[in-house]
Amino acid sequence: MNWTQVVQPNYIYLLPEIIVVVTTLLVMVLDLYVQEKRLLVWATLAGIVLAMGAVWYGATDPAISKALAAGKPLEFFGGMLVADNFSFFLRAVLLGSVALVTLLSIDYVEKFLRGMFLEFYEVLLVATIGMMMMVSSRDLITIYVGLELASISSYVLAGLLRHDPKSNEAALKYFLNGALASAVLLFGLSIIFGISGTTYLPDIASRLGQFAQHAAEFPGRISMIVTGMLFLAGGFAFKIAAVPMHLWAPDAYEGAPTPVTGFFSVGPKGAAFGAILRVFVVGMGVAPFAQRWSLVWAVLATASMFLGNLTALMQSNVKRMMAYSSIAQAGYVLVGVVAAGSLHPAGAGTSAVLYYIMAYALTNLGIFAILTHLDQEGGWLTVSDFNGLSQRNPAYAWALMIFFISLIGIPPTVGFMGKFFLFRSAVDAGYVWLAVVMAINSVISVGYYYGVVKAMFLEKSDRAPLPVSGPIIGTVVISFIGVIVMGTVLASQATGITQAAAALLMK
Numbered sequence: 080m081n082w083t084q085v086v087q088p089n090y091i092y093l094l095p096e097i098i099v100v101v102t103t104l105l106v107m108v109l110d111l112y113v114q115e116k117r118l119l120v121w122a123t124l125a126g127i128v129l130a131m132g133a134v135w136y137g138a139t140d141p142a143i144s145k146a147l148a149a150g151k152p153l154e155f156f157g158g159m160l161v162a163d164n165f166s167f168f169l170r171a172v173l174l175g176s177v178a179l180v181t182l183l184s185i186d187y188v189e190k191f192l193r194g195m196f197l198e199f200y201e202v203l204l205v206a207t208i209g210m211m212m213m214v215s216s217r218d219l220i221t222i223y224v225g226l227e228l229a230s231i232s233s234y235v236l237a238g239l240l241r242h243d244p245k246s247n248e249a250a251l252k253y254f255l256n257g258a259l260a261s262a263v264l265l266f267g268l269s270i271i272f273g274i275s276g277t278t279y280l281p282d283i284a285s286r287l288g289q290f291a292q293h294a295a296e297f298p299g300r301i302s303m304i305v306t307g308m309l310f311l312a313g314g315f316a317f318k319i320a321a322v323p324m325h326l327w328a329p330d331a332y333e334g335a336p337t338p339v340t341g342f343f344s345v346g347p348k349g350a351a352f353g354a355i356l357r358v359f360v361v362g363m364g365v366a367p368f369a370q371r372w373s374l375v376w377a378v379l380a381t382a383s384m385f386l387g388n389l390t391a392l393m394q395s396n397v398k399r400m401m402a403y404s405s406i407a408q409a410g411y412v413l414v415g416v417v418a419a420g421s422l423h424p425a426g427a428g429t430s431a432v433l434y435y436i437m438a439y440a441l442t443n444l445g446i447f448a449i450l451t452h453l454d455q456e457g458g459w460l461t462v463s464d465f466n467g468l469s470q471r472n473p474a475y476a477w478a479l480m481i482f483f484i485s486l487i488g489i490p491p492t493v494g495f496m497g498k499f500f501l502f503r504s505a506v507d508a509g510y511v512w513l514a515v516v517m518a519i520n521s522v523i524s525v526g527y528y529y530g531v532v533k534a535m536f537l538e539k540s541d542r543a544p545l546p547v548s549g550p551i552i553g554t555v556v557i558s559f560i561g562v563i564v565m566g567t568v569l570a571s572q573a574t575g576i577t578q579a580a581a582a583l584l585m586k
Contacts, residue, residue, distance in 0.1 A: 088142040089155035092162045094133040095170060096211055102126025103204040110197040119196040120185050123204065127178045131171060138167045158279050159218040164580035168433060169214040169353045176345045176440045177207050183448040183554040184338035187455045191336065192239055199239060203342070206232035210346055214353035217361065219268050219278040222354050226264075226318065229347050230257050236342070237335040249334025256317065256327040264314020270307030271362075274300055280362035288365045308363060308372050312379070315358075318351035319409045320402075322382040332402035337454045340398055341447030344405050345440040352412055352436055356429055360419050361584060373420035376413050377513055383410030384520040391527045397450060397460050400527055401443075404486065407520060408439055414501045414510070414517055421508035428508060429581035431500035434573060438497035441565065442485040445558025449475050452551040465531050467540025475545065476535045478555050483528040485562050488521050493566035500574070 090097075105126070106119050113119075137143060143162045146153045152163035160166075181200065188199050209232065212225025234257060238250025272278055275286040290300050317324035332340045359372055387407030394400035412435055418428030452475070453459040469476035485494030498521065505514040565573050 088140060088153055088162070089160075091140045092137050092143060092153070092155060092160065094137055095130040095174065096208060098126055098130040098133055099204055099208050099211070102130075103201060103208075106197065106200055106204065116194055116196040117185065117189070119200055120181065120188075123200040124178060124181050126204070127174055127181060127207070131174045131178070134167055134171045134174065137162070138164070154217070157218075158281075159221045160215050161217045163584065164576075164582075165353070165356075165429075165433075165584045166215040168576060168580040169349065169436070170211050172437050172440055173207065173210050173214070173346060173349060176349065176444060177203065177342070179444045179448070179554050179557065180338055180342045180346070182550050182557075183341065183444070183451050184336075185550045186548055187336065187338050187451050190455050195239065199236070202232045202235050206236070206342075206346065210350035213350045214357070217280045217357065219272065219280070219283075219358070219362075222357065223265065223268060226351070226354065227261060229350060230261065230318070233257075233343065233347055236339045237331055239339065240334075240336055243334070245330075245334035246336065247334075249331040252327050253331045253335075256324075260314050260317030260324060263310050263317075267307045267310025267312075267314060270303060270310065274303055274307065280357060283362040284365055287363060287368055291365060291367060304368065305371060308359075308368065309375065311358060312372065312375050315351055315355050316379060319348050319355070319412075320406050321379050321409045321413065322386050322406065323379075325383070325386070325406045328406060329399050329402040332405070333396060333399045337398065337447060337451040337460075340401075341444055341451070344401065344443050344447065348405070348409065349436045349440060352416070352432060355416060356419065356432060356584065359416070360429060364420060369420040373417045376420070377417045377510060380410045380413035380417060380513065381516050383407060383413065384516060385410075388520050388523040388527075391524070394527065395461050395463075397462060397465070397531065400462075400531075401446065401450075404524070404527070405443075407524065408486070410520070411435065411498065411501060411517060412439075414505050414513055417510055417513060418501075418504035418508040421510065426578060426581040426584075427500075428504045429584055430574070430577040431497070431504040433577040433580055434500050435497035437573065437577075438485070438493040438562075438565065441558050441561040442482050442492075442494055445478060445555050445562065446482045446486075448551050448554040448558065449479050452545070452548050456545060462530055462534055463538075465534040466538035467542070468535040468545070470544075471540060471542060472545035472547070474547070474552070475555070478559050479535065480532050481559060481562060483532060485566070487524055487528060491563065491567045493562050493570070496566050496570050496574075 106122055109119055109122055143153055152161050154161050188196055192199060206229045209225045209228030213222055216222045234250055234254040237253050238246055240246030275283045277283055313324060320328040363372060384407050387403045391400050391403035412432055415428045415432035485492035488495050488498035502514045502517060
């Protein structure tokens with residue numbers, strides 16, 4: 080008899096989270112007994128890779144896969160968690176992102192964080208647990224608990240450079256703004272709960288549908304629901320660094336340790352987009368509410384794209400430039416969220432969002448791996464510090480150019496395919512103007528990326544050749560291969576996976 084026939088499916092589904100929790104405890108215990116603290120890194124990395132394998136194992140479990148094939152994914156713990164392709168895909172992407180952050184941070188933690196391996200990787204693992212909860216839940220309470228777990232861990236990570244005033248400022252600004260955003264989000268959640276009487280997203284959708292059918296009988300409730308949606312949108316906008324809740328991002332990105340900045344740009348942001356799709360598409364994707372929140376996100380997407388790209392043109396610090404780029408990238412992803420609220424079914428927009436989250440993670444972590452090496456070698460983070468990088472380290476220069484090409488959205492990269500899917504979903508949803516705004520902003524972004532490429536290939540430098548770091552070059556190679564392969568050879572397979580994940584989101 081197979082042991083999976085004895086163990087209940089809920090434990091098989093939760094196996095990745097269980098592994099991450101056990102890894103967290105193991106790292107804590109190992110720190111007490113081992114002298115070579117780098118062992119904590121490899122223990123962390125091994126646990127994350129094992130958790131990624133557990134995600135695949137759970138998706139292929141007979142009971143879970145049978146339910147998925149029937150279009151009725153299993154729910155556990157009173158509907159708080161759901162074993163659908165959406166959660167399997169996003170958990171795999173988030174774990175992969177954390178694995179790359181772990182790899183690229185090894186030398187940096189030892190040199191700049193005075194060997195605080197326990198503090199860094201312990202908090203990183205706790206944040207990972209919170210992010211996985213966010214994308215796996217169909218209940219507002221569980222989503223909020225996961226969000227807070229990830230957020231509080233992120234505040235700690237931002238301030239790990241204790242003797243650096245910029246790091247202290249980054250942590251303080253992130254915490255204060257985050258506390259306000261959490262209060263806004265919780266207030267919106269309480270309004271929706273007060274009106275609908277439930278925190279279970281499918282039931283919320285059912286109640287909202289009833290209110291919409293009898294709008295004349297519930298005029299006050301309709302306006303309160305819209306108010307709650309606005310508060311929820313404001314709270315989530317902070318988590319993805321979308322305008323007007325973006326003000327924390329530039330200072331937090333610049334002041335936080337560089338590996339942490341890379342984590343901020345893909346981990347919490349990707350999990351927040353997963354939560355946004357759960358809350359708005361599953362819980363509030365009924366007419367006329369879907370049209371209203373789609374318009375709200377469309378406005379925020381437009382503002383984020385223009386402000387992020389135009390402000391990035393004026394930056395001389397590359398980390399700060401990437402912060403504004405991240406704001407613009409949030410605007411691009413919101414185009415897919417808007418399409419998800421306008422299409423029936425919402426699969427095309429949701430699929431485009433999922434694909435772009437994967438594409439952005441692969442691309443951005445490659446960039447931050449190189450920035451981490453430049454930072455730890457000499458604090459070289461201004462555009463002028465990239466002068467002559469093509470002579471000092473050709474591999475970094477060429478890889479960085481390909482990563483920038485992917486962020487712009489030029490073939491044959493995964494970024495091009497991601498933006499193509501977002502563009503097409505917006506057009507199909509009737510938001511042609513938003514697709515045009517997206518195209519215009521992609522052109523604007525060429526300006527600041529080209530500034531770095533120009534410095535690398537056309538400017539000269541008297542600095543010595545830049546040595547290669549094993550963990551850094553490993554991260555760059557993985558990201559580079561992913562950016563090219565996922566944009567060409569495996570693009571159709573990746574698209575099929577995201578479409579399957581999107582199709583089951585509403586089940």
